[in-house]
Amino acid sequence: MTDPADLPLDDDDQTILDRLAAIHAMLDPPPADLDDRVSFAIALDSLDAEVARYREQEIIGSGARGSERTHTITFDADSRAVMITIVARPDSLVRIDGWLAPAAALQVELRLPEPAPRRVVTADAAGRFAFDGVPHGIAQLLVQPSGDGTSPRVVTPAFTL
Amino acid sequence: MAIVALGSGRADTGRGGAGRADRVGACLEQARNGEAAALGEIVRELNPLLWHVARAEGLTTEEAADVVQTTWLELLRRLHDIRSSRAVTSWLVTAARREAWRVRELSRRQVPDGTAQLESAADPDPGPGERLLSDERDQALWQHFQRLPERCRTLLRIVAQVARPDYTAVAEAMGMPIGSIGPTRGRCLAKLRALLLADPGWSA
Numbered sequence A: 001m002t003d004p005a006d007l008p009l010d011d012d013d014q015t016i017l018d019r020l021a022a023i024h025a026m027l028d029p030p031p032a033d034l035d036d037r038v039s040f041a042i043a044l045d046s047l048d049a050e051v052a053r054y055r056e057q058e059i060i061g062s063g064a065r066g067s068e069r070t071h072t073i074t075f076d077a078d079s080r081a082v083m084i085t086i087v088a089r090p091d092s093l094v095r096i097d098g099w100l101a102p103a104a105a106l107q108v109e110l111r112l113p114e115p116a117p118r119r120v121v122t123a124d125a126a127g128r129f130a131f132d133g134v135p136h137g138i139a140q141l142l143v144q145p146s147g148d149g150t151s152p153r154v155v156t157p158a159f160t161l
Numbered sequence B: 001m002a003i004v005a006l007g008s009g010r011a012d013t014g015r016g017g018a019g020r021a022d023r024v025g026a027c028l029e030q031a032r033n034g035e036a037a038a039l040g041e042i043v044r045e046l047n048p049l050l051w052h053v054a055r056a057e058g059l060t061t062e063e064a065a066d067v068v069q070t071t072w073l074e075l076l077r078r079l080h081d082i083r084s085s086r087a088v089t090s091w092l093v094t095a096a097r098r099e100a101w102r103v104r105e106l107s108r109r110q111v112p113d114g115t116a117q118l119e120s121a122a123d124p125d126p127g128p129g130e131r132l133l134s135d136e137r138d139q140a141l142w143q144h145f146q147r148l149p150e151r152c153r154t155l156l157r158i159v160a161q162v163a164r165p166d167y168t169a170v171a172e173a174m175g176m177p178i179g180s181i182g183p184t185r186g187r188c189l190a191k192l193r194a195l196l197l198a199d200p201g202w203s204a
Helices: A011-027 A034-042 B018-032 B036-056 B061-078 B085-110 B115-120 B126-132 B136-146 B150-159 B164-173 B186-197
Strands: A053-060 A070-076 A081-088 A093-101 A107-111 A119-122 A128-135 A138-143
Touching: A011 B036, A011 B136, A011 B150, A011 B186, A034 A138, A034 B036, A034 B061, A053 B061, A081 A138, A093 A107, A107 A128, A119 A128, B018 B036, B018 B085, B036 B061, B036 B085, B036 B150, B061 B085, B085 B164, B136 B150, B136 B186, B150 B164, B150 B186
Parallel strands: none
Antiparallel strands: A053 A070, A070 A081, A081 A093, A093 A128, A107 A119, A107 A138
């Protein structure tokens, strides 16, 4: 007799798999914004970028009674780390202070969902850069490659401001 | 029998076949030509699969969402080598697993006693799960599923998310090949099926 495990999939198997998928979708659904977040993050002009992985984040201050609420995120790529501190301003915009390590005077681009224009700044020789007056929401950073081709383009995942 | 795969991301994409594979291939081609937005359709279809790959590895919801995103970003660099629907599915599953292992190791190092991990991670708890399931057949299925070995639960959770033509590719990517010619049922599904067919709660 043939081992049931070796038989081809039939409709009963498909029913079981379909119900298993439905149950898992019910009990452990992905976050509602996951598709939008991924679609935003991968809509890049260039496919060739090193991915900076999200390493850690820290939130300091409650933002209540005038105390500043800051949010620090570190991303690691093979060639470089990108660290940012997000400071909430009283006018409900945010300021992003960042630095690149190792330091390099590279162009840094802040991508926001359309129709917001992309913003580009150049880091100073110590690797510091800043974006001010940025709206809350989803964002992504791109560090452009160096002109001499020694350091690759780096892209962070999308994160929430 | 009408089967509705609620929110599995696969319900409206059909059971697969040449139409789907061609569509996925065309999206990949467009993306290679600079239209990354063309991947949107594949993202919507395969995100639930990658989500469950990451969650089955025991990651928290935040960690799993990061892993899914990182996996897609890594795919961009590999698009020139990956041309078929089968290849993209299997590449994504393999990459998401590897990424999930990396994140898990990292968070274990940061939480030495592991308690924070246990509280926030892992499979949905069977107790509350069963209470959420109003359908009697779903309750029977979930009870038997929970009693399978962990390896089987992981495999079935993942392959349940994919269209049938990609079933074998995904099982291979999970390190549990099923069948050498066409997709066969495999041990885990055969076991679950036998338990269910003997259960009046399912067969009724």
